Amino acid sequence: MKKMFTIAMMALSVGAFAQQRQMVRTDNKTYQENRYQQTYNSRYGNFNFSRLYLTSRQERQLVALLKDKQTEERTILKKYRNPQQKLRMLDREYDRKIQNLLSRSQYDKWSKIYAYQYEAYGNKRWS
Structure with missing residues (x-):
């Protein structure tokens, strides 16, 4: 029973860690899009x-x-x-x-x- 509980806890912690890394990737993508928008605005002005x-x-x-x-x-x-x-x-x-x-x-x-x-x-x- 203790082994199953330990394995379940390990699986949950690894799953939570993987989800957290995925969130960082989407935040990084948003950062890149905002950076592109800022360089576009500085080059062409704030025209849309x-x-x-x-x-x-x-x-x-x-x-x-x-x-x-x-x-x-x-x-x-x-x-x-x-x-x-x-x-x-x-x-x-x-x-x-x-x-x-x-x-x-x-x-x-x-x-x-x-x-x-x-x-x-x-x-x-x-x-």
Whole structure:
């Protein structure tokens, strides 16, 4: 009886130890995914266009366009006293560039979901 009890206790302790190691592996995988997300965000900014289903090339070009637009917005805001008209022209110009980059269905999703976030002359700018 004592031998069976000892064998059962050994089996339970080995099983618990194996489960604990498995949990560490999943935690390590989560850590690796978070690290990838951090390097992606540091390289491309905090852009997420998952609903558009972009190719990697399209995503790189879109991020580059948005960063260029952002730098031009800053220069316009510094340079002009009343920049609203210039910012509207800038929005139209970059809207055409984005429209040429994306397919029709992607552009429709862009205009419905994402475009308001990257608009230069919205209420968020002047409040």
